[in-house]
Amino acid sequence: MALDPAVDLLPALLDSPFREGYVSSIVYVSLYVSVIAVSLSTLVSVPVAIVMGFVDFRGKQFVKSVINTGMGFPSVVVGLLVLFAVSNQGPLGSLELIFTKEAMIMSQFVLATPPITAISLAAVTGVEGNVRDAARVLGGTRLDVALVVIKEARYGIATAVLAGFGRAISEVGSVLIVGGNITSSDGISKTRTLTTAVQLEARQGRYETAMVLGAVLVAIVLLVNAVVVRLGDTGGMGR
Amino acid sequence: MSIQRRRFVAAVGAGALAGAAGCLGGTPVSVGSSSSAGAGDADASDDGPGVAGETLTLTTTTSTYDTGLLDAIHPDFEEMYGVSVDAVAQGTGAALETARNGDCDVVMVHARGLEDEFMRNGYGVNRRDLMFNDFVIVGPTDDPAGIEGMGSATEALTAIADAEAAFVSRGDNSGTHTKERNLWEAAGTDPGGDWYQEIGGGMGEALNNANQQGAYTLSDRGTFISQRSEIGLTVLVQGPIEDGPEVLANPYGVMAVNPGVHDDANYDLAMAYIGWVTSPGVQEMISEYESDGEQLFFPEAVSENPDFQQYVPDGWNGGE
Numbered sequence: 001m002a003l004d005p006a007v008d009l010l011p012a013l014l015d016s017p018f019r020e021g022y023v024s025s026i027v028y029v030s031l032y033v034s035v036i037a038v039s040l041s042t043l044v045s046v047p048v049a050i051v052m053g054f055v056d057f058r059g060k061q062f063v064k065s066v067i068n069t070g071m072g073f074p075s076v077v078v079g080l081l082v083l084f085a086v087s088n089q090g091p092l093g094s095l096e097l098i099f100t101k102e103a104m105i106m107s108q109f110v111l112a113t114p115p116i117t118a119i120s121l122a123a124v125t126g127v128e129g130n131v132r133d134a135a136r137v138l139g140g141t142r143l144d145v146a147l148v149v150i151k152e153a154r155y156g157i158a159t160a161v162l163a164g165f166g167r168a169i170s171e172v173g174s175v176l177i178v179g180g181n182i183t184s185s186d187g188i189s190k191t192r193t194l195t196t197a198v199q200l201e202a203r204q205g206r207y208e209t210a211m212v213l214g215a216v217l218v219a220i221v222l223l224v225n226a227v228v229v230r231l232g233d234t235g236g237m238g239r
Numbered sequence: 240m241s242i243q244r245r246r247f248v249a250a251v252g253a254g255a256l257a258g259a260a261g262c263l264g265g266t267p268v269s270v271g272s273s274s275s276a277g278a279g280d281a282d283a284s285d286d287g288p289g290v291a292g293e294t295l296t297l298t299t300t301t302s303t304y305d306t307g308l309l310d311a312i313h314p315d316f317e318e319m320y321g322v323s324v325d326a327v328a329q330g331t332g333a334a335l336e337t338a339r340n341g342d343c344d345v346v347m348v349h350a351r352g353l354e355d356e357f358m359r360n361g362y363g364v365n366r367r368d369l370m371f372n373d374f375v376i377v378g379p380t381d382d383p384a385g386i387e388g389m390g391s392a393t394e395a396l397t398a399i400a401d402a403e404a405a406f407v408s409r410g411d412n413s414g415t416h417t418k419e420r421n422l423w424e425a426a427g428t429d430p431g432g433d434w435y436q437e438i439g440g441g442m443g444e445a446l447n448n449a450n451q452q453g454a455y456t457l458s459d460r461g462t463f464i465s466q467r468s469e470i471g472l473t474v475l476v477q478g479p480i481e482d483g484p485e486v487l488a489n490p491y492g493v494m495a496v497n498p499g500v501h502d503d504a505n506y507d508l509a510m511a512y513i514g515w516v517t518s519p520g521v522q523e524m525i526s527e528y529e530s531d532g533e534q535l536f537f538p539e540a541v542s543e544n545p546d547f548q549q550y551v552p553d554g555w556n557g558g559e
Contacts (some may be wrong), residue, residue: 057287088341088501098342099296099325180327185313190325203443205450205469233352 018209026183027216033101034169037108038116045116046157050146053124064121065233070114075107079174082107086178099180101191107174111122112164119163123156125151146174158228165224170217172199194220267313271392288498291321295508296343298335300414301441303347303491306461306535312524316515330413338362338494341501345509349459349491350414352421355552363494365510367517368549370525370536371490373417373478377446377463378404378455381471386455387475391424392484395476400426403434405454407445410437414489415445422486436545440464444468459489461535468531480537490539492549493517517541 035146052060084090086097086106097103127149135148143239150157172195174183181200192200195216304326313324331348335357338346348368357363376386376395384402386395388398399406408430409416414433423430438448442462460478465530471486477483493513498506510539515521517540525538 088503093341096419101328159295180325182325182327183310184323185310185317187310200305202447203301205442205443205447 022183022187022189023213023216025187025189026192026194026197026213027220029101029189029191030169030195030217031220033104033108033175033193034165036041037105037168038161038165040105040109041112041116041168042161045160045164046120048151049117049120049124049160050150052121054142054146064118065119067114067118071118073111073114074173075111075171076173076177079106079177080082082174082178084109098178099182099191102178103178104175104191104193107178108168108171111171111174112168115167116160116164119160120153120157123153123160126156127152153204158231162225162228166221167211169193169221170195170222172196184238252517288320290508290511293322293505293508294325295322295326295345295505295512296327297345297347297512298327298332298333298337298343299347300331300349301328301443302349302415302428302459302462304528305441305443306460306465306528308525308528308536312516312521314333315521315524316512319515320508320511324512330409330411331417334414335339335362338496341496341504343496344505345493345495347493348414348515349489351490351492351553352419353414353417354492354494358494358520358552361500362497364497364499365513366492366494366550367513368539368546369491369493369516370522370538370540371488372460372536373480373483373489373542374415374457374487375460375463375474375478375483376455376476377449377458377472378475379453380471381453382475383453384455389476390484392422392476392487396422396426396430397428399455399460400428400430405434405436405449406430407449407452407454408435408438409442409445409457411441413442415442415457415459418487418489422457425486446472461530463528464535466532471509491536500522 001201020086021088050065082103083098086092086103088096089100097106131152132145132149135145140148172193175191175193176196176199179193179196181192181196182190183192184190194213197211198213198217201207297309299309305328309324309326317323327334327337327343331350331353334343334346334348335353337343338357339362341361346357354363354366358366360378374392376392378384378386384395384399384404386398389395389398408419436448436454438445442458443466445456446458446463446466447470448454450472452513455475455556458471460480463472463474474481476487478489479485480488493516495506495509495513496504498504519541522538522541525536526534528535
């Protein structure tokens with residue numbers, strides 16, 4: 001069942017003017033960059049969201065509004081900021097990260113962290129007070145209560161991660177600026193992602209091939225969504 | 240406890256190493272060649288020259304990249320030196336800015352005025368004339384401003400402005416955009432109004448945009464040829480290749496980033512690249528490169544006659 005769309009796409013890919021290995025290499029780069037960026041974002045965002053959900057502190061509302069603003073932060077601006085950071089003249093210039101996947105991971109990390117934090121925070125605060133109270137009454141430590149809340153909020157957190165992934169893998173502005181949209185001359189992607197490849201095809205008026213690559217991108221996002229939702233389900237039952 | 244911590248540190252260190260190795264991605268060649276170079280000279284010569292495994296970063300224009308020229312010729316260089324070339328397609332302005340920041344090693348662009356400024360500011364050295372093609376003014380076949388066959392680009396632009404016929408400008412500080420602005424200036428017209436649209440995009444985008452709304456635009460011939468089967472625009476004013484006005488000439492130059500300004504620029508390899516791309520063999524490859532059955536670029540690096548002007552900014556007289 002799940003294979004059908006892929007089978008439909010296959011002839012289009014084989015007929016395409018792309019060289020062997022081109023499409024799979026840009027799919028690999030897209031996934032490599034986005035998955036690492038979103039994993040790092042999740043490692044930062046979820047603890048932040050949990051702490052913010054449990055602890056009251058001065059300026060919390062301000063921090064929240066900063067995070068919410070970050071959700072709408074334009075990706076090209078993030079790209080420019082990361083470019084300034086990793087450029088030869090910038091503070092990280094000596095690491096020679098310009099036009100590498102690592103620079104792309106940095107910009108996608110910046111892009112994905114606000115939505116993951118904000119949606120996780122909404123999920124954590126959305127766990128009803130009586131669930132927390134029950135956990136506490138049953139003798140749970142703060143850690144136990146936190147674990148119960150995470151378990152209750154897992155769908156929301158999964159949604160947050162998916163939103164972050166969606167933002168990361170579908171954005172084109174920053175990865176174009178910091179990555180440079182490079183393939184080697186044998187057609188294997190170095191820093192070309194599906195989005196920048198679509199942009200390149202569209203720039204040259206090859207709308208059909210651009211559509212094919214766009215369809216591959218949509219298929220990947222669908223697949224990742226399905227996998228994450230599935231994991232969320234079995235993970236919940238397993239416990 | 241401390242032993243555990245040490246183990247943890249070791250594990251993290253190993254992980255970081257593995258991560259770093261993974262990050263380096265396509266450069267296992269350099270690891271192999273440097274270790275074998277340490278083992279003995281015989282091995283090293285088997286692995287090719289000492290630069291093997293290095294990466295040359297070239298910033299260039301969308302016209303050289305989108306026509307497929309670079310992908311066609313670069314494998315020869317990569318094989319010769321055992322290196323890889325990262326070609327980043329930007330506009331001429333952006334390509335030079337990237338070089339100013341020291342983020343690339345060599346630039347291949349087509350706006351002599353901007354190149355001269357780049358050299359005068361000390362960022363670029365060892366400029367060579369590389370190749371040329373020409374610009375053409377393209378537009379819809381019904382030609383609302385009636386410019387078809389005009390022998391003067393400035394007259395054609397004046398006619399477009401008078402008719403207020405839609406004109407798409409790159410608006411991206413690229414070589415083509417620079418040429419276009421110079422032409423408007425020469426025509427004595429300051430384009431503005433609804434009919435004049437700066438799209439801020441590459442040549443292909445500009446051609447698409449002009450195609451969709453039946454507008455005129457200035458294009459390099461190479462990009463137009465490689466895209467003309469997809470669009471309904473036609474050449475209305477020819478460039479010098481087809482006996483059009485000389486003002487539409489489109490020469491490309493190649494320059495190394497000055498290692499005196501950016502000492503981490505890969506100057507050796509940049510000069511190897513410039514030597515290679517201006518060599519008779521590669522110049523031949525450039526002239527043989529075709530798209531849609533037509534030659535796109537005309538090499539001009541190999542010449543019996545000295546052309547000192549190619550090395551220095553325009554108007555340089557040695558007394559500065």
